[in-house]
Each structure stands twice: as structure tokens, then as C-alpha cells.
Amino acid sequence: MRSVVGLEIHSQLLTQTKAFCSCKNDSNSAPNTNICPVCTGQPGALPVLNEKVVEFAIRAAIALKCEVHEVSSFDRKNYFYPDLPKGYQITQYFHPIATNGYLDLENGKRVRIRRIHIEEDAGKMVHSSENITESKESLIDFNRCGIPLIEIVTEPDMERSDEAREFMEKLRDILRAIDVCSGNMEEGALRCDANVSVVDDDGRSSSRVEVKNINSFKYVQYAIDYEIERISSVLRSGKDVKHETRGWDFTTKTTVSMRSKEEENDYRYFPEPDLPVLVLSKDEIKTIMENLPELPDEKAKRYENVHMISHDNAVVLSKDKKLSSYFENAVSKGIDPRDASNWIVNDLLSLFNADSEEFDPEKIPLDHLKLLIDYTNSSKISRLSAREVLAGMYKSGKDPKTLIEEMNLLQISNEDALVPVAKAVIDENPSVVEQYRNGKSSVIGFFVGNVMKKTKGKADPKIVGDLVKRLLDGEHK
Amino acid sequence: MISSSVEQLIEKIRSKELSSDEVIEDFVRISDELDPKFKAYISKCKVGGNGGLLNGIPFAIKDNMELVGTKTTCASKILENYTSPYTATAVKKLIDLGGTVIAKTNMDEFAMGASTEYSAFFSTKNPWDVQRVPGGSSGGSAAAVSSGMVPFALGSDTGGSIRQPASFCGIVGYKPTYGLVSRYGLVAFASSLDQIGPLTRNVRDAALIGNFLIGKDPKDATTVDHRIDLLDGIEEPVGGFKIAVPVEFVEGLSDKVRVLFDQTLEKLKKIGIKIDEVSIPSIRYAVSVYYIIAPAEASSNLSRYDGIRYGLSTTEGSIDEIYMKTKGEGFGREVKRRIMIGTFTLSATYYDAYFDKAQRVRSKLEDEFSKIFESYDAIIGPTTPAIAFKFGQLSSPLEYYLQDVYTIPANLAGLPAISVPMGFVDKMPMGLQIMSKRFDDGKMLRIARNFEKVRGDFPSPEVSR
Numbered sequence A: 001m002r003s004v005v006g007l008e009i010h011s012q013l014l015t016q017t018k019a020f021c022s023c024k025n026d027s028n029s030a031p032n033t034n035i036c037p038v039c040t041g042q043p044g045a046l047p048v049l050n051e052k053v054v055e056f057a058i059r060a061a062i063a064l065k066c067e068v069h070e071v072s073s074f075d076r077k078n079y080f081y082p083d084l085p086k087g088y089q090i091t092q093y094f095h096p097i098a099t100n101g102y103l104d105l106e107n108g109k110r111v112r113i114r115r116i117h118i119e120e121d122a123g124k125m126v127h128s129s130e131n132i133t134e135s136k137e138s139l140i141d142f143n144r145c146g147i148p149l150i151e152i153v154t155e156p157d158m159e160r161s162d163e164a165r166e167f168m169e170k171l172r173d174i175l176r177a178i179d180v181c182s183g184n185m186e187e188g189a190l191r192c193d194a195n196v197s198v199v200d201d202d203g204r205s206s207s208r209v210e211v212k213n214i215n216s217f218k219y220v221q222y223a224i225d226y227e228i229e230r231i232s233s234v235l236r237s238g239k240d241v242k243h244e245t246r247g248w249d250f251t252t253k254t255t256v257s258m259r260s261k262e263e264e265n266d267y268r269y270f271p272e273p274d275l276p277v278l279v280l281s282k283d284e285i286k287t288i289m290e291n292l293p294e295l296p297d298e299k300a301k302r303y304e305n306v307h308m309i310s311h312d313n314a315v316v317l318s319k320d321k322k323l324s325s326y327f328e329n330a331v332s333k334g335i336d337p338r339d340a341s342n343w344i345v346n347d348l349l350s351l352f353n354a355d356s357e358e359f360d361p362e363k364i365p366l367d368h369l370k371l372l373i374d375y376t377n378s379s380k381i382s383r384l385s386a387r388e389v390l391a392g393m394y395k396s397g398k399d400p401k402t403l404i405e406e407m408n409l410l411q412i413s414n415e416d417a418l419v420p421v422a423k424a425v426i427d428e429n430p431s432v433v434e435q436y437r438n439g440k441s442s443v444i445g446f447f448v449g450n451v452m453k454k455t456k457g458k459a460d461p462k463i464v465g466d467l468v469k470r471l472l473d474g475e476h477k
Numbered sequence B: 001m002i003s004s005s006v007e008q009l010i011e012k013i014r015s016k017e018l019s020s021d022e023v024i025e026d027f028v029r030i031s032d033e034l035d036p037k038f039k040a041y042i043s044k045c046k047v048g049g050n051g052g053l054l055n056g057i058p059f060a061i062k063d064n065m066e067l068v069g070t071k072t073t074c075a076s077k078i079l080e081n082y083t084s085p086y087t088a089t090a091v092k093k094l095i096d097l098g099g100t101v102i103a104k105t106n107m108d109e110f111a112m113g114a115s116t117e118y119s120a121f122f123s124t125k126n127p128w129d130v131q132r133v134p135g136g137s138s139g140g141s142a143a144a145v146s147s148g149m150v151p152f153a154l155g156s157d158t159g160g161s162i163r164q165p166a167s168f169c170g171i172v173g174y175k176p177t178y179g180l181v182s183r184y185g186l187v188a189f190a191s192s193l194d195q196i197g198p199l200t201r202n203v204r205d206a207a208l209i210g211n212f213l214i215g216k217d218p219k220d221a222t223t224v225d226h227r228i229d230l231l232d233g234i235e236e237p238v239g240g241f242k243i244a245v246p247v248e249f250v251e252g253l254s255d256k257v258r259v260l261f262d263q264t265l266e267k268l269k270k271i272g273i274k275i276d277e278v279s280i281p282s283i284r285y286a287v288s289v290y291y292i293i294a295p296a297e298a299s300s301n302l303s304r305y306d307g308i309r310y311g312l313s314t315t316e317g318s319i320d321e322i323y324m325k326t327k328g329e330g331f332g333r334e335v336k337r338r339i340m341i342g343t344f345t346l347s348a349t350y351y352d353a354y355f356d357k358a359q360r361v362r363s364k365l366e367d368e369f370s371k372i373f374e375s376y377d378a379i380i381g382p383t384t385p386a387i388a389f390k391f392g393q394l395s396s397p398l399e400y401y402l403q404d405v406y407t408i409p410a411n412l413a414g415l416p417a418i419s420v421p422m423g424f425v426d427k428m429p430m431g432l433q434i435m436s437k438r439f440d441d442g443k444m445l446r447i448a449r450n451f452e453k454v455r456g457d458f459p460s461p462e463v464s465r
Helices: A051-063 A161-177 A217-236 A282-290 A296-306 A311-319 A321-332 A337-354 A366-377 A383-396 A400-406 A415-428 A430-437 A441-454 A461-472 B006-014 B020-038 B089-096 B139-147 B163-169 B203-213 B255-270 B283-304 B319-330 B333-346 B352-375 B397-404 B408-413 B441-455
Strands: A002-012 A075-078 A088-091 A098-104 A110-120 A124-127 A138-141 A148-154 A190-199 A209-214 A244-249 A254-260 B041-048 B058-062 B100-105 B152-157 B172-175 B195-200 B242-246 B274-278 B378-382 B417-425 B428-435
Touching: A002 A161, A002 A217, A051 A098, A051 A110, A051 A148, A051 A161, A051 A282, A075 B283, A088 A110, A098 A161, A161 A190, A161 A217, A161 A296, A190 A217, A209 A217, A209 A254, A217 A244, A217 A254, A296 A311, A311 A321, A311 A337, A321 A337, A321 A366, A337 A366, A337 A383, A366 A383, A366 A400, A383 A400, A415 A441, A415 A461, A430 A441, A430 A461, A441 A461, B006 B020, B006 B203, B020 B041, B020 B058, B020 B100, B020 B139, B041 B139, B058 B139, B089 B100, B089 B152, B089 B203, B100 B139, B139 B152, B139 B163, B139 B195, B152 B172, B163 B172, B163 B417, B163 B428, B172 B203, B195 B203, B203 B417, B203 B441, B242 B352, B255 B274, B255 B378, B255 B417, B255 B428, B255 B441, B283 B333, B283 B352, B283 B397, B283 B408, B333 B352, B352 B378, B352 B408, B378 B441, B408 B428, B417 B441, B428 B441
Parallel strands: A209 A244, B058 B100, B058 B152, B242 B274, B242 B378
Antiparallel strands: A002 A148, A002 A190, A075 A088, A098 A110, A110 A148, A124 A138, A190 A209, A244 A254, B041 B100, B152 B195, B172 B195, B172 B417, B378 B428, B417 B428
């Protein structure tokens, strides 16, 4: 059996104002403070398209390699719900602004993008109980109503949940890189519905099931895995898979049936008479294309080719704008790109990750990082100590010089100071000395390790190795 | 006073013959005396600006236009207690020029109708014969101007709702080119057809008020930046103009109407206009197309009256029960009928067969009009097939819908159109409709003004107080 996955993604756009009125685009203000006659659907109010919304949609469309249409138009999607004040959502149904793009995954698979269209968000319902059916009353906050969205629809080109998750993460990175969306799934700025079906070994496909309410990148994977398994087991039992919409319930980690396709609304789409056809000039599109910042994939390639850093490091550094500019500033400060990329990706990021924090360049000023790398490269401190210093810098914000002094970590590179320690280790382990004498030279490592332990890692392992060998060979005076 | 034009009142105020307060107070008094008889007003108010050209000029607006602080009911129970939180652009423009709104006028509920019989509150009477309807849906505005309660009023026209009541009440009703006047604050019926315009005593006033109304509005994306002065050249002669009379507008007219229309044609020929009979075949489908497109848009536009944020609301029960009770109790029969027609024609199964096809016929009609306007300056015909009917006379919806047969084409094609009184049939006034090319409103008004001059003064109804 083989599974087939397609995604429908809603992305809130980071414009200053809403899609069709001049209210502030901010759903986190006190309830019902960013509202007006237009976004609360007062009689007689009319929508006027925010030009920035068009620009943002075009940016996303170009970044996702879509064809941007010079002529597109708006339509009404009619349905009744208390958070939808006009009784319809303005969207682009018949003629979307962009079609026919793609996004490539790391495994080389190309996920085609069918269409991108502009639409508006609905309000937010606040229920008096945990869920709507138990609630005695519900309140509506219209701050979110009219916030601009783009909907991105993929072809069903993915086969596994990890591909879907990677698609979502790459999409987030792209939308962030072009300043179009915050990419925050938990806050609902980026939302994902998954269409899942399973094809059996004879090539017969199950009905398609749509999974909604997936609110994190992790759950993209969990929900799709759960649904593939559920559909497969229905198929194995010889039953028919229902064509339905299901909701991901993150508390139980399962999907729950919301409605069958027969219960779907007939949205009665028709052209929005209040908005003229959206006509773009080739020049407008070209200007937006020319001003588009470098995309993560292009950036990674440049890092690999120009800075000669590893592919894996390049991918990590190019994902996030703060990270990539931190890296680039490090390089322009004279830090070797490979050193910089290794320190940032292997050491610095793991400190942030351990705290589940987002990377913050302010935390470790580049001068401090450069100093630390200089100390390490000139063997003044060991790589091991350097990690501790970095952790200290991360915690306290102090500079590496102060921390090295405070932590007393300067490497003992003076051989004379190491002789007594080395001698003691040799004296304490006569049997190992015997092994060495019998030709087992690898035990040198044992002595080095113990000296390092006794000096708490401050000794330069190269100097220690040299010293121990000479002592054992009786060459040291 | 009662028969003064807006221009005359402006002049009397400018020459200090009358004070602005006096003028307003007089019309308020006349309104108080006459309204109980004609029932033109849903509510009275006094919202005015000062210091402009319209200083001291009172007017009425149809009750589907928002005016902050006033009730905007659309003559519907569902909005009976709805107070406007803002002011419509068209209304604001007149107030900013010093005009004073003294009343909000009766109409068919949500502008769906041609008689005011579909007002949820009461019917307005025709000042020429109180047994007869004033027309609609802007029937309250037409009756108020015709009876002298206000010197002018605003109406809205979706399929003839300014021109047909103007024709029935013996006044001028002007529907501007679609996109010239902002619809912001006009409660939507059918957005691609709705247009605000003035109802006045004469053509010059229609041009004067039209001038104040038109202009691009940043709040209405369908308005265009097309600057025209409607009074410029309005008195110029029209000798040599060519006018087309579509056979579709005159076939089947009653003998009496035919006689009146022929007399009108003779007057036009007398002032040098060349008249040809032409055919615009798609006009035959205009009513059918209209009764698909208008209800479709209306079914969507009226979705917002759900009892959640404002207006009538039944708060008991589940959300579906709230919707059903609110809409069931709040909307009248005709409004429900049109919502149901529109919901049907937009449904996925029937969209292609109805809505999409209607849109294509609409485009064809536009093309046919454009062709005619390549050779003609205007198209004319009677505004309505007959004089104002009596209350309850038209009981079948189909017969009722045919009232708009001559007025609907201008809305479908977005053309400017005006109704000017041409004479009487059975002692009731009838209008001549003149239509022009899009944005040729000026030329249309010039033809109307020249006709008005050759026609001579038109009487006002005898209103006993």
C-alpha cells in the first residue's frame, strides 16, 4: 500500500492593515478593538483591496516558482457562521492570482503547487466551555476578521508524513525569508489541512480524507501518520473509506470525523461585484521579483559554493534570517567560515535548542564568539573547555576572556607544570606501563586521558601525549 | 416655496430673500402637514452641515442609506431598530455642502419592489391619486418631492427604483452611470446594479445634485475617477442629434400611451432631433437576466442579517435556530422569495444554467447597446409601460416584475438613464426615459433639458393639506 498526501495551507500575511479595510492587522489586541463597519459587515459597507496584500501574495507566488497572472479576480464563498459577519468570505475561486509552482524537498522530490489565492480570515469564537457543544454562550472577537490570507494548494505529490512536515517547514522558512508570514503554526499564522488517501497494491485508491485543525509542525507528521494508518486498517478490513472531513485532536492524538462530504456546504461561489478585476502590469510583477530577497535554498547553495561549508550546515544556516546574517557577519569579521558554521550550528544552536529558545544574535556578540574561536584555535583553551565557556557566555553574557579567567581554564601549555602530574599517573598504573613496554603503544591514550582528568581538561592533549611518551620511553630528563 | 426648485431656493437664500433656517423650518412644517396623508417618511431627523452651496436646503434620503445616529431600516423588520454607525458617502457629500436631511423615506423592503407595497411598515400614497402606488422602490422619495415636502430627495436604482417612481409621480429621476456615485453606505441589494441618484422637480436640479454626488470614493472600489460637469452646456441646443427608439420599448404599448409617446417624438423632432426605430434584441431577455442576477447578489448581500451583531435577533436556541427564526421573522415575503431564487441559481448544480448564462446575456446586451451608441446620441422610450397602478392591483409576481421592463436594461449595462415627465394618461403622469452611453450623463441631461423646454411647465399635484 502507498499513501498520497496533498496540503492546503493558509498563511496570514504580515501587512500593517487588513485585506479590505484600514483596520490594524493585529488579532492579539484587546477583543474587538481593531474593527470597523467593513470588517464587521455593517449594512452598506464595502471592501477595498489593500495593495500590500497583492504585493505579499506575489512575493510568495514568485518564491514558490508560480506563474503570476496579470488578470485575476475575487469571488464570494457563501456560508453561515457567527464568526463570518458578511455571511460570505471574499476569496479568489475562479481566477486565482497565481498557479503552477513548486517546492523541492531535500530528497530531491518536487512538490507541485497548484494555486495560490488571496482571501480573508474570519473572526474568532470564544466559548464559555472547553468545546462548543457544551458552551452556554460564545463570544466573538472580530479583530482577526479580514486579516489577509493566502491559501496555497499543493498537488498530491507527497507520500509520507515526514515529506509533508518538511514541506511545511521549508514553506515556513521561505515565507519568513520574504517577510510575508510569521510562520507561527501554534498561533495560527500558518495553518495546514492535509488531504490523505491510500492506494492499495492493485492501484485502487481509497476515498480522500481531509484532516483539519493541525496546529504544529510535529502534528503535521503525527496527524498524517495516524490517518494513513487508520485508512490502511479500514482497507485491510475490507471496508470502504468514507469521503469525509476529519479534525486532528491533539489531546488524544487521533483524528475525529467532522462531517461527511454529503454534509459539505454548497458555497454558491460567484464573482464579487464589489471589487473590480485585479489587473497587474508586467512591470509591477518584475519589480517585486527583482526586490525579492535571497531564498533559503539559494542561500544554502551560495554558502556551500562560496564559503565551502558542509551542505548540512549550509541548510541549517540558510533557514533563518537571523542565523544567516549572524553567520555572514561572523565571516565578514574574519572568522573562518567553516569554523563559524561549525560553532554556530553544532555548539551555539544546541544551547538555544536545549532551552527551546529561538536563536537570538544579541545573546552572543560576534566579538565574543571571535575571541573564543581565537582562544581555541591558538590552543589557549581546549575544545572541551571552549564549550563550557560558550555555555557560560550564553548564560551570563560575559565575554570569554573574563569567563576563562573565572573558570580557570587556560590550558597548561607549560610542559614543566605537567611533568609531576604525568609522572604520578605513570607511577599509579604499573600494569598499564607493563603493557606499553610489551609493545601496546595505544595505551598512551589511557595516560593522556588520566592527565587530562587530573588537570580538569586544561592541559593541551598534544603536549601531554608527547610528554607521556618520552617519560615512558625514559627519554625525559 | 412648495414648488420651488433647488436652484431657486439657493438663489433666494443667497439674495437673503429667505433665511436658511426659514427654508428648513418651512419644509419641516409642510412635511408635518402632508406626511400623514402620503406616508412618505419612515422617520424624521434633522442632520445638516453648514456653510456650503446647499446651506439651508432640506432633503430626504431613502431609508437604505446610512446616516450616523439615525435608524436605517430598509423598510424591514430585520433592521427596524438598527442605528447607523456611519454615514454614506453620497449623503455625507451633500451634508458637507450644507444640506440638511429632514427625513428618511419609505421604500419596498430592501428596495425589492416597485410600489412600496412591500415596505414592512406601510405603503406610501401617490400624491396624484392616493388610491394609487407612488412606484418603487424609492416611492417615499418620489412622493415627498412630488408633493412638495422636500425640494429633492435621494433614491437608489437597481432595476428602475428611481426612474419608475419618478415617472409615476410626475418628477425627474436620474440614475447616473454605474461607478459615478459611491455606494458606500447604501445598503446593498444587488451590488453590480445599485446606483444612488437624485429625484428632483426638474432636469437642472438633477444635474446640480448629480454634480455634488459624483466622484471617486476611496471607500468604494467600483467608483471611477471621471470628472464631468453635468451643468456644463446643458442649455445648448440639440439640433442634429440622433436618437434611437428600440422597437422592444414601444411594441405592445396601450393606445393612450402610444399617443402620448408619439406626441413626445414630435416635440423632439421639432427641436431638430433625428429619430430612428432600431432593434436591440437582447432587451427581450433583460427582465429574465435581471431576475437571476439581482436575486443572486441579494441572496449573498442579505446573508449578514443573521441576528448575531445587530438588527432583529432571536437569541433562544441553537445557532441554526437563531438563523431560521431571525430571518423567518425579520424578512418579508418578497425578500424571502428573492433570497430563495438567488440561492437556487447560485447553487453548484444550477450555476452554469442560470447565473453564468445570465452573465453572458448581460454582456451581449452591453455589446448591443455599444453598437447603437456608435450611431446614436441616446436611446429613448416610455419609462414605464403604464401609469401608476392601484394598490393591490398587481397580485402576480410576474406581472409585478414586468413593471421594470424598460428600466432594467440601463442597470444591466451600467448606462445613465433619466425619467422626465412627458405628459398625462388618464390624469396620471408618465415619464420619458432617456439613456446614453456610459459616462455620457452630460449629453443625456442636455437632451432631457431641451425636451423639458419644448414640453413646457409640468404641473404639480393638487395637494390639500
